[in-house]
């Protein structure tokens with residue numbers, strides 16, 4: 543059993559915790575929180591051992607009589623792998639704590655730059671992470687771009703990728719952030735961080751990305767244009783994507799006119815928290831014009847990296863091939879498994 547701890551119990555941490563509990567080869571040793579609230583109450587009801595992030599936070603837990611096992615340092619003694627799901631930018635603060643405890647670490651996309659030995663998207667570079675001490679799961683948008691571009695590159699070849707990303711402003715439970723009535727350039731200059739991040743995974747790719755934030759909380763929307771090495775039809779590209787791992791196709795003519803319909807599908811399918819682990823491509827948007835493939839893709843920011851975290855845990859622990867790990871992860875999360 544791989545003993546896993548999770549530092550940070552927010553949007554990503556809570557989802558990865560539930561996913562770890564579903565793995566037959568993993569044990570959830572515990573999670574951390576800064577203070578007791580309804581999220582820690584839910585964790586207790588689920589039987590998840592709770593740890594405070596530090597001594598001050600431990601006192602806060604104890605003052606309310608909440609059930610807490612110790613601090614992050616205590617949790618680190620009980621794990622083989624820690625998943626860092628703490629807020630954006632806190633990776634550099636946490637890294638020395640993990641190093642001192644000699645545990646393997648999985649960081650998230652926004653944790654910070656140059657923290658880990660590899661940037662990870664399971665279907666693209668699982669092998670690069672095998673046996674490493676630290677790996678960073680790519681951000682949600684980078685994960686979606688890598689899955690789609692890699693699948694098309696492996697079949698017809700991609701000469702260059704250009705992507706314009708409309709990003710959700712923030713997550714549904716985050717009431718403090720905007721915008722509520724503006725479109726915000728993110729940033730005004732090119733490229734957005736996604737292009738260089740994709741290149742850290744798909745190393746030889748010529749890619750430029752630009753991004754802006756829109757006042758929504760559910761899903762990002764990408765307009766993607768790929769130069770193709772070989773001649774291909776719309777049907778060729780659709781067929782590649784239909785066979786690619788962790789990508790689902792939807793049709794505008796079937797009622798998928800917006801990201802809201804995709805979230806509705808997840809609800810109707812009974813997915814936990816309406817999560818959509820797959821990058822979602824509009825089949826009827828796929829159009830090859832003058833040797834370039836155009837498509838629309840949606841990314842559910844809260845959940846697309848959950849399967850990646852589970853595969854990254856197995857990669858750093860060692861003893862699994864890419865196919866073995868992805869198959870186990872897909873089966874546990876209800877993702878249709880397609881071989882890479």
Ligand code: NAD
Nearest residue numbers: 550551552553554595627628629630650652653682843844
């Ligand atoms: P979040 O704010 O929802 O959750 C972070 C949690 O960590 C909170 O519960 C917070 O109380 C807790 N925390 C605060 N200080 C801490 C500390 N010092 N140590 C441990 N925990 C602490 O954040 P999130 O959205 O889950 O993001 C976590 C990471 O995942 C970031 O790097 C982010 O960029 C990345 N990520 C987020 C999304 C997304 O859409 N939310 C998608 C992909 C990747």
